[in-house]
């Protein structure tokens with residue numbers, strides 16, 4: 283029970299200047315934060331307004347802040363790797379360090395950047411888009427956020443305490459078993475993912491219920507905005523995929539902790555079992571993160587083409603089709619591992635079929651733009667750039683799905699280029715489009731377009747410069763996960779170009795941070811609530827939305843209900859009178875999600891080090907939190923009518939409608 287801690291240097295990673303630098307800067311940053319909060323007396327505010335909040339809008343903002351920080355960390359990881367690959371004859375990163383960095387980069391980008399960014403947008407947009415006052419389970423929503431947050435922190439802590447995992451982002455055994463990875467890094471991996479994964483599953487449940495049960499009267503399923511549809515498909519995938527991840531991590535933990543041999547060849551286990559299970563989650567996972575991006579593009583393209591989205595019904599069916607098919611393609615990740623021709627053929631065909639619904643969507647976006655009066659705002663630019671980028675990335679995916687060809691492409695830089703192209707060109711561009719699009723709704727002021735366009739071009743140019751050469755490197759035989767190569771292979775120049783592209787994207791990111799800082803300073807206020815002259819319900823209320831979102835429950839008649847309402851108003855038609863204000867039922871803030879997640883963090887940290895003295899009391903803490911919640915009855919309140927009136931009047935001052 284005293285675990286695998288032998289000395290101080292096992293605990294604090296020492297001896298590496300980069301890690302020492304990180305330790306010092308984290309310590310300094312923490313001191314600075316504590317100092318600022320204390321000097322400005324902001325602790326109470328932070329606790330009451332944010333850490334204990336169950337308001338979906340605030341939770342959404344916290345998700346996005348955390349994910350942007352993670353984008354920074356994942357991006358620094360990426361650039362360090364790119365530097366090493368541009369200088370293969372140096373030991374800028376030595377082999378072990380390189381392994382650790384591609385592992386943390388992959389995990390952080392997918393699980394701690396893409397997922398929370400996506401959840402942030404779900405939280406901010408979905409209740410507003412369907413005319414609801416909050417999500418179905420606000421308390422659970424807060425718990426999900428804090429589980430994600432502390433899971434991510436636990437994972438990140440490994441960099442300075444104990445050492446990072448280094449068995450790849452999906453931790454295949456036997457490499458990830460105790461015999462091959464005796465350090466604690468892999469334990470951090472398991473517990474970081476396990477804790478945040480439970481949060482993700484809970485979010486999936488929450489949004490499925492929210493969307494199915496809390497839509498405004500009149501909003502039939504086939505009248506939901508396309509983003510809401512994409513969230514529903516993504517969350518349905520989460521419901522089926524994340525339990526597999528939880529079980530896989532639990533079994534790997536049992537292997538490492540108790541010597542259970544689920545995934546070792548001795549004592550009857552089988553590593554192929556792990557590989558199947560992790561991809562049964564892992565493949566749907568990439569669609570879980572990309573489908574909401576499709577939803578965002580659909581909203582943006584309709585708003586800025588000033589046209590109804592083309593092919594609503596086919597969009598919905600395409601999305602559901604992708605969600606279902608995504609569970610039947612997992613084995614394309616290991617065509618080369620000996621499943622046999624029949625199995626490979628089956629999975630090759632199912633994979634190729636996914637190109638069809640995806641293609642339907644692409645054509646729908648193009649047709650929406652066709653003959654539209656397009657406004658080239660930043661959200662629209664990201665959307666337009668996404669289309670060719672994703673088509674090329676998707677097409678190279680189809681090439682990979684040709685099983686015999688994959689024997690050549692597998693684990694080469696061709697694969698690396700494919701997935702970065704769909705992940706950056708699809709997911710990252712999509713979420714950026716979403717952030718730029720909904721920013722005025724989140725904060726009530728707009729982002730500076732000029733700096734935004736700089737960031738856009740830098741990211742785009744950087745992207746192609748970075749990843750296009752990698753296809754050729756892959757075809758030339760360069761494999762993934764190598765930190766050096768012989769200069770005689772002739773890979774040097776293209777790698778150098780690729781690295782330059784990576785840094786151009788890095789500059790793009792700096793421009794975005796600058797853009798946000800600048801826009802906060804300039805504070806170009808949006809008084810209309812409908813900054814882009816958009817189409818869906820979230821734009822019918824003031825920006826930022828009041829605590830209760832809708833003073834009176836909206837009724838919905840059309841797909842783009844707000845747009846139709848505006849048309850009617852313009853024609854001078856009278857709208858039906860709004861019902862009188864009534865007190866609004868709201869959930870109360872709670873400290874339990876935060877405290878419970880801290881306990882989970884403690885338990886995770888304890889298990890990482892085999893410190894049962896820490897893990898068990900922390901788990902007891904978790905149980906006490908659950909009990910405390912079961913016995914708390916004072917969980918809601920009503921906002922009185924005169925307070926609603928006051929808020930509405932203040933918000934509507936200067937508003938157009």
Ligand code: HEA
Pocket residue numbers: 568569571572614615616633634636637638640641642644672673674675676677678679680681682683684688691692693697700701704705708709
């Ligand atoms: C958002 C993430 C994302 C998305 C959307 C996709 C989309 C696709 N992926 Fe990709 N993929 C990854 C992320 C993603 N992938 C990751 C992370 C890995 C590697 C993980 C690792 O090993 O670490 C991977 C690996 C991977 C492999 C494994 C290769 C190997 O390990 O050797 C394969 C093989 O089939 C594959 C195929 C596909 C296909 C066919 C699609 C399709 O969905 C693409 C469909 C889209 C189009 C085709 C373009 C638009 C369509 C048209 C314009 C219509 C006309 C086109 C045709 C009829 C062809 N992907």
Ligand code: HEM
Pocket residue numbers: 357360361363364384385387388389391392396449450451452698702705706709710748761762763764784787
């Ligand atoms: C900002 C630009 C980015 C650059 C320059 C970059 C660069 C890299 C590099 C150099 C590798 C290691 C390749 C290898 O040696 O095998 C890598 C791996 C990876 N990247 Fe990125 N990346 C970027 C963004 C992203 C994003 C946004 C995501 C996800 C949303 C992502 C997901 C991954 C994954 C999953 C791996 C595989 C890790 C593994 O092999 O275990 N990357 N990336």
Ligand SMILES: [Cu+2]
Pocket residue numbers: 564565611612614615
């Ligand atoms: Cu896949």
